[in-house]
Amino acid sequence: MRLKDLPEEELFLQGSAACQGCPGSMALRVAFKALGRNTLLVVIASCISVLQSPFPVSALDLPVLNMAFASGGAVASGISAAVRRLKKRGVFTEEPTVLVWAGDGGTYDIGIQALSGAAERNTNFIYVCYNNEAYSNTGTQRSGATPYAAWTTNTVSGKQEWRKDVAQIMVAHNVPYVATASLAYPMDFYQKMQKAKSIPGTKYIEILAPCPPAWKFPSEATVQVSRLAVQSGLWLLYECENGHTHYTSGTARLIEGRSSAKPVEEYLRMQGRFRHLFSPEKDEKRVGEIQERISGIVESLKFTAKMREHIMDLEIMPRP
């Protein structure tokens, strides 16, 4: 599959209220192309609630329910139950996809309870978290997804904690499909959305969404920052189907040694939210800590990949 095979139809309409270079609208466009018109969208309080533009018009050409912050999983459960019932009555010729779209605040912090419940019941829906690593809509406050050392309005000298990893928390829920994506790799994201559409049950997809106003970089660099996050090994692209994880796209190239990891410093330097790490002088300690952590993860993934091949060659374990 190639870019030219992607549908031309735009369900995200031009002239929205999104900021210049918004990662949210970029992700929505690709996701809508993958899912098509037969989609019921639930938007959780976030920038996406705002970029639809004020009543009575909307930039989203789909049926949309704008819902309360904590309710993503719960609302999806209700809609999914209604869809199931209407299908039994023969109302649909083709069953619509239920899609929840929430920010990292609405996922990592306030919505995790409802999401966990829906996942445990294996509710049939796709949950997309577009992770801009802060509460952007209300002016950049820290969230559970904000990375170590990043500036936000309430971590002025840099966050002191490491971020948590909700994609892995979803893997631990044993849902049929979990994936991560990047704006710089739209084909990879598109294919993951399409796959999610074809699988019944709960699907969780998280896309890193570098946000120009919150991360403090020029609007033209959204895709460049996304790409560097993957190339440095900081953001891993993978999909986990029924418990089997495999790495995709840029991350697969890193792990298989087909490309070498870029220094994370390059990524950090592009963003004003890390400026205090480099001026007035470089904070060797914190930059070193971040690099060490990333290198550790990439090295262990490389090791695991090698070991797995080795074990499979010995044929002492059943092949997945």
Place this chain on the structure above:
Amino acid sequence: MSAKDKRKNVKAEAEIGFVTTISFPSVGSAGQTGSWRIFKPVKNEERCNECLLCWIYCPEACITKKLSINYDYCKGCGICAVECPRNAIQMVKEEKQ
């Protein structure tokens, strides 16, 4: 229906006592966002090899699949120019009206 017409519609509905809380999809829901632009993307047709990268990366859906730019809504973010592998798009300062 334009955004303006839709607003009129809702007003009319309110007058007859039927108030809807449903928004309707519309191009230009936030107005002519092209006026936000400071720099304008200008394409050099000869350099373009139709790779479609600018089409898929434009956050505003302002570049059609046939690769023409809609200046009514292009916000001038510059992503298309940065991502074009053949340097076929240049950002040029807007003239004052």
